[in-house]
Structures are given as structure tokens and as C-alpha cells.
Amino acid sequence: MQAVSEAKxxxxxxxxxxxxxxxxxxxxxxEGRQLQALIDEALREYLARKQGNVPRRxxxxxxxxxxxxxxxxxxxxxx
Numbered sequence: 001m002q003a004v005s006e007a008k009x010x011x012x013x014x015x016x017x018x019x020x021x022x023x024x025x026x027x028x029x030x031e032g033r034q035l036q037a038l039i040d041e042a043l044r045e046y047l048a049r050k051q052g053n054v055p056r057r058x059x060x061x062x063x064x065x066x067x068x069x070x071x072x073x074x075x076x077x078x079x
Contacts (some may be wrong), residue, residue, distance in 0.1 A: 016024075028035045049056060067074065
């Protein structure tokens with residue numbers, strides 16, 4: 001498999017809700033990234049989620065928060 005930076009890109013046309021597109025452009029600007037990079041990232045995450053290879057980000061964040069908050073309790077329960 002080719003690295004992302006080495007992969008050949010294919011152009012395609014699509015349509016998007018103007019509000020969603022505006023938000024994506026805003027995020028791209030805030031992060032100093034190109035819109036295409038955000039779309040590519042979103043498509044990769046969508047495919048990984050559909051293929052069941054990667055847990056959802058919000059689930060992992062919730063797990064992290066839980067472990068941080070209840071670490072001592074989990075350690076006690078593990079004994």
C-alpha cells in the first residue's frame with residue numbers, strides 16, 4: 001500500500017450542504033490545512049468505522065475520561 005503522500009489522487013465531483021462545507025473550510029483554515037486533506041481524513045475514518053477496524057473517537061475519549069476519573073476504583077476492583 002502506498003503512503004498517503006505518495007498515493008495517486010483521483011478527481012471526482014460531488015455536492016455538499018453549504019453549511020457543512022463552510023464549517024469544513026473554517027476548520028481547515030483554523031488548522032492550516034487544505035480542505036482536501038480534511039475530506040481525505042474524513043473518508044478514511046468513515047471507511048475504517050464501516051469496516052470495523054477502528055473504534056469511534058468519541059468512544060475512546062469517553063473511555064479515557066472514565067479511566068482518568070475512576071482509576072483508583074478500577075485498580076481496587078482488579079485486585
